[in-house]
């Protein structure tokens with residue numbers, strides 16, 4: 350999980366992930382850093398998928414979004430907020446959700462729920478750090 354944000358400072362983080370598209374771009378870059386491979390048929394050619402930054406296999410038409418198979422998939426809060434919570438948890442897994450809530454102004458219950466998801470993901474630990482597989 351720490352690999353997701355490296356050693357970014359809070360200031361660098363805020364600049365880098367200031368909007369949803371930047372977050373999606375980052376996930377897409379990370380996910381397909383070794384190139385696209387379709388999860389269904391292993392085909393390597395893709396075209397633009399139906400959502401921003403998603404990729405569609407040109408053979409079987411399977412569409413994969415930037416967030417699918419990551420802890421950010423089907424996240425009920427804005428991606429920028431989810432990224433912020435993930436950032437604080439990665440920096441310090443023992444941080445309390447009250448503190449996160451206080452720092453980024455997101456409801457404590459929201460922080461708690463998403464932190465729980467992140468920690469589960471870290472504990473499962475398979476493959477890429479933030480992947481849920």
Ligand SMILES: [Zn+2]
Pocket residue numbers: 387388389390391392406407408409410411
């Ligand atoms: Zn395919």
